Amino acid sequence: MRNIGGFIAQKKITRAIIAYLKLTKQKCQWLHNKNSAWAELPDDDADVELSLRGLYWDSDKRPRTLLYNITVPFFKNNVDLVLFNCSTEDLTREIIKTPSIYIALGELKGGIDPAGADEHWKTARTTLNRIHEAFSKKKLKPYTFFIGAAIETKMATEIWEMLDQSILENAANLTNENQIASIAQWLCSL
Numbered sequence: 030m031r032n033i034g035g036f037i038a039q040k041k042i043t044r045a046i047i048a049y050l051k052l053t054k055q056k057c058q059w060l061h062n063k064n065s066a067w068a069e070l071p072d073d074d075a076d077v078e079l080s081l082r083g084l085y086w087d088s089d090k091r092p093r094t095l096l097y098n099i100t101v102p103f104f105k106n107n108v109d110l111v112l113f114n115c116s117t118e119d120l121t122r123e124i125i126k127t128p129s130i131y132i133a134l135g136e137l138k139g140g141i142d143p144a145g146a147d148e149h150w151k152t153a154r155t156t157l158n159r160i161h162e163a164f165s166k167k168k169l170k171p172y173t174f175f176i177g178a179a180i181e182t183k184m185a186t187e188i189w190e191m192l193d194q195s196i197l198e199n200a201a202n203l204t205n206e207n208q209i210a211s212i213a214q215w216l217c218s219l
Contacts, residue, residue: 035109038139038178038203039097042110043078045213046095050086053217058085058117060096067117085117088218092116093132095216101134102126104163106156109137110174112216132219133172134160139203140179149177150184157197172219176212178203 047070050057057070060083067085070077083096094113101108102125112133115124124130136153157173164171173196175188180202191197199215201208 034139034178035137036139038137038176039109040078041139041203042137042176042209042213043081043084045209046084046217047074047078049210049213049217050084055086055088055217059083060085060117086217092119093217093219094120096120099125101131101160101163103128103167104159106159108134108156108160110135112172112219128164128167128169131164131169131171133174133198133216135174135176135199137203138175138177138179147181147184149179150181150187153177154187161196172198174199174201174212174216176201176203176209 047057058067059070059077059081060067062080062082065082081097083094085092085094087093092115094115094117096111096113097109099108099111100106101111110133111131113120113125114130114132136156138149138153140149153175157175160171160173175197177184180188188197188200192200199212201212203209
């Protein structure tokens, strides 16, 4: 069931990003997860997120590539969402080893059971800490963010403190449409 929650969460954030890109009339490409081919996002993009592994767009003439579930080579951990400063043509296994092309890294937790919320947050917080440690060794600080479906009061307090201290640059509750729209706009504007 946990994988279903993650799948639904990824689908929801993807829909929000695509909606923002369409509203702002930005051209977008998508990466098919079966054949690993990039293609223009079709006008009728219904259910494209079911087979999607990444998105590409230009942000003020700067290339942006977002990939899902990437193992970051220089700290060997999986990260749920990674935004790169490169085009799809430049995105290679070698370039992924270059820390300076990472713009933002985020954790996405789609589980809705309040009883498991703390465990999801601990896992996400551990990954976020590893991101900070790995990049600080390289004297870099990409943006970090957290999106969760079940956010309990104690978690919310910790998340707010991390935002206040600029440890996290953004966070959203997956069940709040305004917060999802806001984080999608933020990602697309970086």
